[in-house]
Amino acid sequence: MxxxxxxxxxxxxxxxxxxxxxxxxxxxxxxxxxxxxxxxxxxxxxxxxxxxxxxxxxxxxxxxxxxxLRHPQPLPATAHPQRLVLRHLDDQIVVVEKPAGINTVRHPRERTWPSRRRRQSPTLEDLTQWAIAARYQYSPHVLPRLRVVQRLDRETSGLLVFARTAEAERILGQQFQAHTVFRRYIAIVVGTMKGQTFRSRLVRDRGDGRRGSTRNPHRGKEAITHVDVIEHLPGYTVVSCRLETGRTHQIRIHLAEAGHPVCGEKVYIHTLDGQILDDPSGAPRLALHAAELGFLHPTTGQPLHWSMPLPDDLSRFLQQLKKSGGNRHSLKHSRDG
Known part of the structure; x- marks a missing residue:
């Protein structure tokens, strides 16, 4: 209604x-x-x-x-601790498969919320803690708090690690800062793209309130993204993006600035000169997925590595693009129908 x-x-x-x-x-x-x-x-x-x-x-x-909103925004079907996939769990770390549609962590102003209110709008941090509690049959309140060492955007799915101790947080933080953590994403982008490496300095405000690259060598932080082509489709490209650095929205910014926004992008389709990049894909959400994650275990030093295939929503979207042959009318019709 x-x-x-x-x-x-x-x-x-x-x-x-x-x-x-x-x-x-x-x-x-x-x-x-x-x-x-x-x-x-x-x-x-x-x-x-x-x-x-x-x-x-x-x-x-x-x-x-x-x-x-005109209608209530439902929780994602996967936003339930029983549906959350824990890929690795020990007393130092937990690696999870993040579903799209939920935030990684809670806004600072919401951290004092009671459990009942948290369950109405859970974050990945909440779901992970509840899933650990269910596995060990403990109350979530007696578990050590999760420590955030990386984040994924709300609409991005994929692999993510939380630290469970201060020592693990410190050592993983050092690995992220040294750029030794292996992170590979799969993105579906607009247009025909070539493999390349993007190097730029990212700033919080490129001039219109959005993050972006600057040519000023004294501003921002260096961001490096290595892009390889997985598959060319009519009008679209499936790419693999390996992060050498991990700046906020790095992949989305680099791809959009190259004229190939991630399908479903809502922020960086707006260019600094006021244009809007075309995206006729009808993507169900941001077509970005954290497909691989690897690092050294913070206490044992053992090399660890996980991979995760595209979730169902992006797999269906990819098949739709292949069937449509990149025809814009066909894509819009199939989404509207």
């Missing part, structure tokens, strides 16, 4: 910064009751920067984008 309230997505203004989500939303909607606003938020109808927020007391920051 369509929502009784309608509101176009908006960017938090300076005078709204610091106020709660409920207060700003109530003002923007023209004064519904506090109960109505809180019900909208609790029903998973509000997103902040593309992620569902169910915390009506969340303090907004200037520049954040708030979206009121």
């Amino acid at each position: 369509a929502t009784e309230f309608e509101l176009a997505p908006f960017v938090v203004a300076p005078q709204e910064a610091g106020h709660t989500l409920a207060k700003v939303l109530r003002s923007r909607l023209g004064g519904p009751t506090w109960t109505q606003v809180r019900r909208l938020i609790a029903a998973r109808r509000v997103q902040i920067n593309g992620s569902v927020c169910t915390d009506d007391a969340r303090r907004l920051q200037e520049g954040e984008t708030v979206t009121l």
